[in-house]
Amino acid sequence: MTSTHSIRESDFLAESTRSGVASSDWGQIQQRSQQVAPGLSLTSLQCETRRDLRVIPDRPPEAAAWVMAVSLTGHSCFETTSGIQWLFKPASHSWGLRTGHKGVRHYPAGQRISQLRLVLAPELANHYLGPVSRLLSGKISQPISNTLALSRAAQQLLHNHAHLSPLTLHQASLELLQLALPAEGSHVARSSGMVHVLALIHAGQADRLSVAELARYAGLSVRRFKQAFHEQTRQGVLQYIQQQRMxxxxxxxxxxxxxxxxxxxxxxxxxxxxxxxxxxxxxxxxxxxxxxxxx
Missing domain, CATH: 1.10.10.60 (Homeodomain-like)
Known part of the structure; x- marks a missing residue:
């Protein structure tokens, strides 16, 4: 029978963020976190367990945030102190509102776990998620099967995100977010051109560009670009650029x-x-x- 190994969260994070892959008697782990844009971050986790692993919280609770988790391989579970369980299954994704609760992470023995997490500040939920944020109602969803496109996009981000430019990383993260959301109600950009424009703005590379130049990047007329931009951000182009700059x-x-x-x-x-x-x-x-x- 395989024994269970318990590790404090601070030690787990210290091991997982070292350069290369950290090895211990319970297995191997590599975890990286990057800020994609103000209020949006990406975390990748690759873990191989030789023993059952329990990660015990010993740090202050993290700030409330929307979390979209894509599980590519392996089984694991996050259980809050109030008894709510967030299950991670192979080839699935799930949504939840992290409300600052502490919890224990469970990683069974013999697993090769690959996961991506997009973490979104609550005040930006309406911008990125639109009415979908109200449909989710703050509850942790049951795992939803990944589409082939979502799995491919997540695999590429998992293996390449540490080497991407800020602009490319933001564009790839928005595309992953779009693939994981229901089609109805999402404010995430529907065209690659508009995704590119939003990525330019969030990377600070649009501050000196005119609206006409941004419209050309999006492949739209100025009039249609302004309409599409307002539909997706609920703001004017220059107003939104100034907001992101501030x-x-x-x-x-x-x-x-x-x-x-x-x-x-x-x-x-x-x-x-x-x-x-x-x-x-x-x-x-x-x-x-x-x-x-x-x-």
């Missing part, structure tokens, strides 16, 4: 960047211009965001 600035400030550094990173000619735009958008000066830092 969100990137806020993220950099929270990471400890100085105001002047953020201003030049975002393409402002003078920090005062950035500070004025930031104040208009958020209602407070960027200096106030950087707690304990001198701007």
């Amino acid at each position: 969100l990137r600035g806020l993220q950099l400030l929270r990471q400890g960047w100085r105001v002047s550094q953020v201003a030049y990173q975002l393409g402002y000619e003078h920090p005062n211009n950035f500070s004025a735009a930031f104040l208009r958008y958020f209602g407070h000066a960027p200096r106030d965001t950087v707690v304990g830092k001198v701007a």
Whole structure:
């Protein structure tokens, strides 16, 4: 009979994020996490278990977020302290609203587990998911069988995401999100051209492009592009670009960047211009965001 090995979550994460594949007596694991865009991140997990493994939480609960998990191979389970189970089965995907609950992860012995998780901030759910977020109602869905297209897209991301450019990574993540959602109600871009435009914006490469130039990237007339863009984002093109620019600035400030550094990173000619735009958008000066830092 195979014994069960228990490991603290902090130790599990420390082993799984080392360069290369970490090996232990219970098996091997490799896990990578990347931010795709503000409020959207991607985590890949590849694990081979020789013993039953229980990962015990010992860290503060993570922030609430929508999670779309694609399981390619292997069985595993996440069980919250309230008894809710999130099952992962081969060739399936599931949706759930992570509400900050702690839980135990179970990895049975003899498994080769490959998983991808897209994690989405709740405030962006309506933008990315549209009415689908209301249909899911915050519950963890039962595993849904992957389509061939979804499995192929997930496989490519699993093996290549660490080497993709930010623009390509964002585009591939949006395409995976689109494939995993029901067709009705999704605000995820339906055409590769619009996906490319959104990826340009989130990567900060559209700040100096005109609406006409973005329309050409999307392969649409300016009028049709504006209509399609508003249908998918519920905002105008320039309004959305400015929103994403400010969100990137806020993220950099929270990471400890100085105001002047953020201003030049975002393409402002003078920090005062950035500070004025930031104040208009958020209602407070960027200096106030950087707690304990001198701007």
